[in-house]
Every structure is written in structure tokens, then in C-alpha cells.
Amino acid sequence: MTTKTEPQNNHRLDRRETNCSVLFNHEKPNANQPVIFNPDFFVERLRHEHPQAFTDLVLSNITRLIDLPGDEFAQLTGELEPRVPSSSGFLRSFNFLKRKEKGIVFGAPLTEEGIAQIYQLIEYLHKNLHVEGLFRVPGHSLRQAALREMLNAGTEIDLETGDFHPNDAATLLKAYLGELPEPLLTHRHYQAHLKIGELTYFDDKGEKTDMPDKERQIEAFQLLFMLLPAANRSLLKLLLDLLHHTARNQHVNKMSAINLATMFAPHIIWPKNVMTSDLQGSLEKLNNGIAFLIRHSQKLFKAPVYMKEYARLYFTGSKTLKSSDDSTLCSGTRDGPLDVITAEVSPPSMKTVPDETSSPCSAKTSKTYTESALRELYQQVNNMPESAKKKKLIRQFEKQPMMTPPADSRTPFIRRHWRSRSLGGIIKRKVLGSQILTEKENGTPQRLPSSS
Incomplete structure (x- = not known):
């Protein structure tokens, strides 16, 4: 019996010695080695330690970029209930009431637990960006029902077994976003998104042109996303990154940024329980806005330079x-x-x-x-x-x-x-x-x- 347990004990000893060599290494760091530092560190610190000061700073810069009259500003800050288009038809409302029972994921408020489950779909889709018509071609209804049930139950799923198709995961991802109680970009931010889409260059006479001012739009989105709840911001970053890389493979999957925006705008920015006719002249502006987010997603979750400087001075003086x-x-x-x-x-x-x-x-x-x-x-x-x-x-x-x-x-x-x-x-x-x-x-x- 001793001979059987001895190799096991040696194995444990080896592991312990290995761990010690890592945990108790007191060597001085190399002075020439670069130090990794988060450039948004002070911004995030200001957000968590002084949330009101952070919010005031962000709002002051947002209103510098876009014109928000009193009521719209109050809606953005939460002082007034958001005023968004509402449904004018009965059919959509009836279908809305017929949704399936809520689980911990589908139909439930956005939580970190729900995001962890949905991330399994996002991770799987990242590996299948070559599929033609991804997000446009629907999946199989029976496979989707089984996958939905597993996600709602909190199950860890191995999507690499071949039991499910990428179109199943893509359809369920859209369904999850569509069944959130509130759009991912929130009702409070709806008017601000419309205003950002109107930012254009001015000519020599000070008149507005039809040419979008992309730099100011990116800056405005960077600030607006800082006001999103943490869970919304996290999922939005994951989603836009997926759609950005999907659009980069459009030569294979035939899904451009505007195609993807048309698929996802109803699920992440449209007010709940509305139809196309309810949005009137805003539809094209909303689709173009989501396409812009997809194209420039890699820049939208960084703090503007002056925000970093303000936050740094706040703490360091x-x-x-x-x-x-x-x-x-x-x-x-x-x-x-x-x-x-x-x-x-x-x-x-x-x-x-x-x-x-x-x-x-x-x-x-x-x-x-x-x-x-x-x-x-x-x-x-x-x-x-x-x-x-x-x-x-x-x-x-x-x-x-x-x-x-x-x-x-x-x-x-x-x-x-x-x-x-x-x-x-x-x-x-x-x-x-x-x-x-x-x-x-x-x-x-x-x-x-x-x-x-």
C-alpha cells in the first residue's frame, strides 16, 4: 500500500514546490521591462468612488456636443420618464403578451448571470463567422427550443459537438436581445442616439452639411456609453465586437454592417412593443446609427483624452x-x-x-x-x-x-x-x-x- 501512495505523495510535493516557486519569487523586476497600465484607470476609479462627480463630468461634455432641450436632458438623467414612440397597432401588443415563460435568461432583466449564459452563444459564433447569411437565415425551431431551455436552466453547453448549427445560436442571440424588458441601449438614451446621428460638418458659412462628423459622433458615443448600466455596457461591448468581426468577413458570409444593423436595430435600440410604422422618419437614422456602432466598435469603449486628464487630476492634483x-x-x-x-x-x-x-x-x-x-x-x-x-x-x-x-x-x-x-x-x-x-x-x- 505504501508503494501505491508514494508516487501520489511525490506528485503532490512536486506541485507544491512548483507553486511556491511562483508565489514566493522575490526577484526585483527588470527596470527595462514595460509596465502595463490601464489608460482609463482614473476614469473607472472616478466612476466607482465618486459616481455623481463622474456623471456630472460626462453630462457636461455630452451637452457640449449635442443639443438636448430641457425635457430631453431630464430624460437622459432619469429625472423624467423617457418619451419614446409607442405602438399604434394591436397585433404586436398581442404577440408581445404571448411570450414564453420567463427564465433566468430569456425575458428576464439583464444580469451578469444572464450575460454569462449568452456569452456561450457569442463565443461559438465568433468561431463560425464564415457561415453565409449568419443572423439572416433562421435556425431550426426544435434545436432552438432545446438550446433555449438549456440556457434558461443555467447549463454549461458544449456547442462544438455538432448538435446545434451556428444559425440556431444566431437566432437565439437576437431573440434574447428582443425579449429584454428594455432595449440594450435603454429608453433613456433613445433621444440622444437620434441627436448623435445628426452631427455633421459645417461649411465656411456656418451652415450644416450632409457630411457626418465622425469624430464628434465617436466622441459622443464614448461619453454616452459611460452612462449605461454596467451590465448593458458589458453586453453591448461583446455584441458590437462580434458584429464588427462578422462585417469584416462579409466577403464570405455576405453580411455587411448595414445588413447586420437592419437585423439588430429592432432588438437593441427600438422602443419596446413598436412596429416599423410607429418609428416614421427615424427608421433610417436608427439603422445607420447601429451600422456606425458596428463599424467603429473598437473605438467606442475608450474614454476621450480629456476625460482621462480630468480624472487623473481629480486624484493626483x-x-x-x-x-x-x-x-x-x-x-x-x-x-x-x-x-x-x-x-x-x-x-x-x-x-x-x-x-x-x-x-x-x-x-x-x-x-x-x-x-x-x-x-x-x-x-x-x-x-x-x-x-x-x-x-x-x-x-x-x-x-x-x-x-x-x-x-x-x-x-x-x-x-x-x-x-x-x-x-x-x-x-x-x-x-x-x-x-x-x-x-x-x-x-x-x-x-x-x-x-x-
């Missing part, structure tokens, strides 16, 4: 934030730096970034930097094409008695009703408000320098 003026604003609290950062750090259109290696800035240098930033900000607003948003922003400058811009640099406009309280309020609070507060405390009122 900067020499430019250590002047006496900034110390007064911060008051030694952790809740203060976000206002200071958004006021002192250059907006996205200004590419200057404070140098952390420089010596501490004096109060005079800080004041000059702020004046310069405000002057450039006003000049940027003044150069914007004529729009309600431009008029709104200029009104914000003029409402500040000590911030009134020079008369020769102002653009006359007709006063109209307020359409949005989002971007204008943020600029007033974050930039102008911080500057006025500083001047009042120091007793040195300042006027906005001329842009000339």
Missing part, C-alpha cells in the same frame, strides 16, 4: 491647482477639486495640459491662466455657427456683470425662450461661477479680456 485662489475654492475638501479641474484645465478644444513637473504656480500665474482660458472659451463660443446654443452661451457671459465681453466681439442676437438648461448652466457654475467667487473673495474684480 496638479501644480496649477495649488495656488492660493484654488486652495480657497477647494477648502481642503475632496468634493471641491472637480469644480477646480473643469475651470482650470483646458476644455477639449484647447490642447494645453498643465505640466506637473513645473514649479508651483503663483496666484498671479493662476489668474493669468484663468483669464486666458476664459478669453479662449468666449472666442470659441463666438466662432460657433449661429444657433440657439450659441445665443444661450453668450447670454451666460452677458449675465455676469464683471464678465461682460467687449462690445466689438459680441454677436447680436434676438432673445428667445430657453430651450435647454444643461450646458449653459454647467458653464455658469463650473467656469464663470468659480471665477466670480474667487474675485469676490480677493476683492479684485476682473473683466473678460478682449479676444482681439
Whole structure:
């Protein structure tokens, strides 16, 4: 008996020694070896540790890119119930009520557990991108029913056995998305998606053209996706990556980005329980929007550069934030730096970034930097094409008695009703408000320098 157990004991000893050699290796790391670092680390840290500050920062930049009137902004933030197209027919509603019983996956709210089950389909489909008509050709109904039951039961499935066809998995993936209680991209974001699709270039006269501004659209989607619930964002990333690689193999599977968008738009962005006729003129815009997400999916889940810089400064600070003026604003609290950062750090259109290696800035240098930033900000607003948003922003400058811009640099406009309280309020609070507060405390009122 001893002879039988001895080899086993030796095997266990060998494994233990192997583990020790890995776990207790105290060798110094090679200084020349590159350090792997997540560029979005501070952004994610800000999201988890200071969610309200993170949300305010994202929203302020979204409203810089797209015009969201008061109600639409309130829908995006969750202050109002989303207003989306509703069904005008009876047939769709009746079919909706006839859905099968809910399980832990199909028909259930989006959860990490459900995503783990559906990921089995996604992983399998990644290996079968060559199948012609993938996502367009339906699978076999009996095989789909069996696969659905196994997924609902939480079973780990070996799809490589040949019992199921890739079309079965593709059809079930669409069915899962279609049976979610809310679209994957959420009802709250519906209006924002429509507005992002309208971002186009301007001509020399400041008139909108028909040419999409892809860079601004990508930036807007990057910000919008940061506001998605964690589970929605995770599944969306997995799904768009699958569809992106499917479209890259369209020479084999005959499924282009627009074909895939036509297949998936009803399942991930259409409001629930609606028909094509209910969407009227938005249908083409929605399909084109999903096609855009598929084509550019590899860029959409990265934080914009200025978001990374804002988040980094929030936690690490900067020499430019250590002047006496900034110390007064911060008051030694952790809740203060976000206002200071958004006021002192250059907006996205200004590419200057404070140098952390420089010596501490004096109060005079800080004041000059702020004046310069405000002057450039006003000049940027003044150069914007004529729009309600431009008029709104200029009104914000003029409402500040000590911030009134020079008369020769102002653009006359007709006063109209307020359409949005989002971007204008943020600029007033974050930039102008911080500057006025500083001047009042120091007793040195300042006027906005001329842009000339």
C-alpha cells in the first residue's frame, strides 16, 4: 500500500514546490521591462468612488456636443420618464403578451448571470463567422427550443459537438436581445442616439452639411456609453465586437454592417412593443446609427483624452491647482477639486495640459491662466455657427456683470425662450461661477479680456 501512495505523495510535493516557486519569487523586476497600465484607470476609479462627480463630468461634455432641450436632458438623467414612440397597432401588443415563460435568461432583466449564459452563444459564433447569411437565415425551431431551455436552466453547453448549427445560436442571440424588458441601449438614451446621428460638418458659412462628423459622433458615443448600466455596457461591448468581426468577413458570409444593423436595430435600440410604422422618419437614422456602432466598435469603449486628464487630476492634483485662489475654492475638501479641474484645465478644444513637473504656480500665474482660458472659451463660443446654443452661451457671459465681453466681439442676437438648461448652466457654475467667487473673495474684480 505504501508503494501505491508514494508516487501520489511525490506528485503532490512536486506541485507544491512548483507553486511556491511562483508565489514566493522575490526577484526585483527588470527596470527595462514595460509596465502595463490601464489608460482609463482614473476614469473607472472616478466612476466607482465618486459616481455623481463622474456623471456630472460626462453630462457636461455630452451637452457640449449635442443639443438636448430641457425635457430631453431630464430624460437622459432619469429625472423624467423617457418619451419614446409607442405602438399604434394591436397585433404586436398581442404577440408581445404571448411570450414564453420567463427564465433566468430569456425575458428576464439583464444580469451578469444572464450575460454569462449568452456569452456561450457569442463565443461559438465568433468561431463560425464564415457561415453565409449568419443572423439572416433562421435556425431550426426544435434545436432552438432545446438550446433555449438549456440556457434558461443555467447549463454549461458544449456547442462544438455538432448538435446545434451556428444559425440556431444566431437566432437565439437576437431573440434574447428582443425579449429584454428594455432595449440594450435603454429608453433613456433613445433621444440622444437620434441627436448623435445628426452631427455633421459645417461649411465656411456656418451652415450644416450632409457630411457626418465622425469624430464628434465617436466622441459622443464614448461619453454616452459611460452612462449605461454596467451590465448593458458589458453586453453591448461583446455584441458590437462580434458584429464588427462578422462585417469584416462579409466577403464570405455576405453580411455587411448595414445588413447586420437592419437585423439588430429592432432588438437593441427600438422602443419596446413598436412596429416599423410607429418609428416614421427615424427608421433610417436608427439603422445607420447601429451600422456606425458596428463599424467603429473598437473605438467606442475608450474614454476621450480629456476625460482621462480630468480624472487623473481629480486624484493626483496638479501644480496649477495649488495656488492660493484654488486652495480657497477647494477648502481642503475632496468634493471641491472637480469644480477646480473643469475651470482650470483646458476644455477639449484647447490642447494645453498643465505640466506637473513645473514649479508651483503663483496666484498671479493662476489668474493669468484663468483669464486666458476664459478669453479662449468666449472666442470659441463666438466662432460657433449661429444657433440657439450659441445665443444661450453668450447670454451666460452677458449675465455676469464683471464678465461682460467687449462690445466689438459680441454677436447680436434676438432673445428667445430657453430651450435647454444643461450646458449653459454647467458653464455658469463650473467656469464663470468659480471665477466670480474667487474675485469676490480677493476683492479684485476682473473683466473678460478682449479676444482681439
